[in-house]
Structure formats: structure tokens, C-alpha cells
Amino acid sequence: MRTDTPAGTTATGTLPAREHLPVGAAGPPVLDVVVPVFNEEKDLEPCVRRLHGHLVRTFPYGFRITVADNASTDRTPRVAAELAASVPEVRAFRLEQKGRGRALRAVWAASDAPVLAYMDVDLSTDLNALLPLVAPLISGHSDLAIGSRLTRSSRVVRGAKREFVSRTYNLILRGSLAARFSDAQCGFKAIRRDVAERLLPMVEDPGWFFDTELLVLAERAGLRIHEVPVDWVDDPDSTVHIVRTAVDDLKGVLRVGRALAVGALPLDRLARPFGDDPRDRRISGVPGGLAGQLVGFCAVGVLSTLCYLLLYSVFRTGAGSQTANAAALLLSAVANTAANRRLTFGVRGRDRAVRHQAQGLVVFGIGLALTSGSLAALDAAAGTPSHGTELAVLVVANLAATVLRFLLFRAWVFPDRRDLPRAAEGTESALPRAADTAASGARTTGTTRGIRR
Known part of the structure; x- marks a missing residue:
């Protein structure tokens, strides 16, 4: 029966891996x-x-x-x-x-x-x-x-x-x-x-x-x-x-x-x-949870894109294309970061929430540069493009920005904590003993x- 963490694995929480209780051992009742x-x-x-x-x-x-x-x-x-x-x-x-x-x-x-x-x-x-x-x-x-x-x-x-x-x-x-x-x-x-x-x-x-x-x-x-x-x-x-x-x-x-x-x-x-099964152990060079994160990110991305396009259409009725794009992208980016933080990368609680939003705004700035550059190029090429053309160009630009956003979210904003140094291990405050x-x-x-x- 294993009593420690096998080589190549890293504990992900305060609970150890489940083990079979010892049979016939002296001590308290089971x-x-x-x-x-x-x-x-x-x-x-x-x-x-x-x-x-x-x-x-x-x-x-x-x-x-x-x-x-x-x-x-x-x-x-x-x-x-x-x-x-x-x-x-x-x-x-x-x-x-x-x-x-x-x-x-x-x-x-x-x-x-x-x-x-x-x-x-x-x-x-x-x-x-x-x-x-x-x-x-x-x-x-x-x-x-x-x-x-x-x-x-x-x-x-x-x-x-x-x-x-x-x-x-x-x-x-x-x-x-x-x-x-x-x-x-x-x-x-x-x-x-x-x-x-x-x-x-x-x-x-x-x-x-x-x-x-x-x-x-x-x-x-x-x-x-x-x-x-x-x-x-x-x-x-x-x-x-x-x-x-x-x-x-x-x-x-x-x-x-x-x-x-x-x-x-x-x-x-x-x-x-995970338990003792070697198939459950973390393999070097293979990112964990990638498939699930992609599904979650895509679902959030679809919803935030629809939200962005709706906001852009609303703002566009009273403002220019660049202003409407910036305002719509800012609001949808804040919601996108919050949703991905919770649903895609499983980060809960208020710890580092402000920092995550600040990093998300940096990612937003990159997305803004891509979409604004696309609109500027469209205006230079077509003069006065139709609203449908603007939306089509923004969809393509947002797809490119979405791929880049996922990579930055995964590698920079919400990195896998199992990959981080555990210098602070053992220093967490104890749970209240209610x-x-x-x-x-x-x-x-x-x-x-x-x-x-």
C-alpha cells in the first residue's frame, strides 16, 4: 500500500490520494x-x-x-x-x-x-x-x-x-x-x-x-x-x-x-x-485538462462573441465604428475573463481576482488592436463599408483574437498551478475549526x- 506520492506526481490539494483502510490494524473502530x-x-x-x-x-x-x-x-x-x-x-x-x-x-x-x-x-x-x-x-x-x-x-x-x-x-x-x-x-x-x-x-x-x-x-x-x-x-x-x-x-x-x-x-x-494507476500520473510535456478547457473556452467564447456583436450594434447607432468597437469589446472582455476564470480554468474565490481582470484587460488590448486594425484596413480599402461587411470582418478578426486569447489565458493569466513552484506549500492558513x-x-x-x- 502506497503511503507517499509517487515520483512524477504532484499533490493538487490538501487531501491526499484515497487509500484502502488497513485491515486488522489495532486502534479505533473503523x-x-x-x-x-x-x-x-x-x-x-x-x-x-x-x-x-x-x-x-x-x-x-x-x-x-x-x-x-x-x-x-x-x-x-x-x-x-x-x-x-x-x-x-x-x-x-x-x-x-x-x-x-x-x-x-x-x-x-x-x-x-x-x-x-x-x-x-x-x-x-x-x-x-x-x-x-x-x-x-x-x-x-x-x-x-x-x-x-x-x-x-x-x-x-x-x-x-x-x-x-x-x-x-x-x-x-x-x-x-x-x-x-x-x-x-x-x-x-x-x-x-x-x-x-x-x-x-x-x-x-x-x-x-x-x-x-x-x-x-x-x-x-x-x-x-x-x-x-x-x-x-x-x-x-x-x-x-x-x-x-x-x-x-x-x-x-x-x-x-x-x-x-x-x-x-x-x-x-x-x-x-489521482491514485496509484500509472496512467493517471502527470506526463512531462503533455498539458493536463486541455480538452476540457478548450470546450469551456469555446462555449464562453461563443456567448461573449454574441454579446460583443450585440453591444457593438447598440453602440454603433450613436457612435463611430472605432468607439463602438472599443466599448463593446471592453464590456464583453470583462465578462469573458470572469466566465473563463470560473468555468474554463476552475478558479474560485476572490483571491487574485483583480489581478486576473487586469491581465485580462491586457489581453483585451491585444484583441482591440487586432479588431481595430481590421476596421481601419476595411475603411481604407472600402471607404464606407456596409454594416454587414463590418460585422463579417469583426467576426474573422475576433476568431484570430480568440485563439491568441486562449493561449495567453492558459499560459499567463490562469497557468496550471501544478506547474508552479510550491514554495508556499504548508503555509496556508488552517480552515476554521467550526x-x-x-x-x-x-x-x-x-x-x-x-x-x-
């Missing part, structure tokens, strides 16, 4: 399953004992079950403490504030297990899906795993109202946040701890939207999300308030969408290098004893 609860004195004990029995029979690694009590006001804390005292692999965790997201953040931040999971206390999901859920994380194949009730091979028993709300919500996520995962709210998920340590501080929501925010940020950062079709039976006694939860979720969608739109999240810190803050307000009411190896 899996920590969190069960968030609020006033579940009736169902807590039978559900935890059923989950424990299933793990004892089927899970080949050490495990722990953590009951995360969300400020319950009934006998739930006492039941959790009794379970922790009588079952070695169970511990109880008490929080004085409500919120599923807050509970998961606190327990996951404090856990020493390399794979962290959670499931609802009603165990609506068939437990036979638990091992397929965590296996890709143990093997190093994936970063997160989710159970999905909306795949074709899933078998789900629930009312029409919940089915409609669930599918509508996921359609909203696909349309507004470009989410590609199929089921955001199924209470059956897992994450590798090394990913959680870096991802949790970016997740703000303390309630039901926590799952969605976690998944959207992970997907946008390029992390691998594994989906497991599940068999799921609705709990008729569920205390979830659908309308209030839906409103909170929509507010969360707007907040996350706005943060992603302005590049306020440092998702590049979650980038992973999870530590959440964990400090919680207290453990039971301890883990005799963890099964």
Missing part, C-alpha cells in the same frame, strides 16, 4: 454510526439493539454506535446512557441544542473512526444496505456514500405526499444547484473522516439542510459520491414537519447558491490527486468500552 435522536424514548432501545445485532453478524471490522441526543426533554438521555452502560460498542452523546446537522457535526468532529456514518433512529432503511454503503469508503474508492430511495432499483413504501415532496425537492436541487446526486434527504449516509475534517467547517446549516449542503459542496469540489439503492419503508410516526423543513431547505438552497455564484467557498482545498466549537458545547454521557476488533 466505523462510527451516529443515530441522532430527539424525544425517542420509545423507539431508541429496540432500534439500537437491532442495529448492533446486525453489525455484530455482518460487519467484518470494528464498529461503534453513537446515540446523539438533540436536547431531548423525555427519558431519551436516560435510555441512551443505559445502552452505553450495557452494550460495549454503544456510547451516548448529549447536546443541549436541537438540530440534526449540529449533532452530526459535533459527533463526527470528535470521532476517531476513519469512516463516519449516520442513520435515522426509525431504521426505515433496510440494514442490508449498510455494508455496501461504507465499503467504497473503506476501500478508498469514494469520499462519501448516500442511500438513495429514488433510483430504479430502490424499493420504497411511503405515502404520495412524501414521495411528491422528495422528488420535487431533488428536482429543485438539480435545476438550481446543478446537483447530480439523486436523493439528498435520505437519512442514510457515510463519509471518510479525512474528508469530513475539511468539509464540515464549510457547512453552515445546523438542521435538516445539513445533508444537502454537505453533498452539494462535496460534489462541486470534485469529490466522489457513491450512491446505494435502498429498500425504505416510511415511518408513519415521524415527527418531521414537512412544510417548515421545506421552507428551511429552500432558504438553504438560496444561501448556498449565492455563495457558489460569488466563489465565497474555498472548495479548491478539497481537491484530490466543528470544534460545536463539539465543545456537547458532553459525553457514556464511554466506549471493549471495542470489537
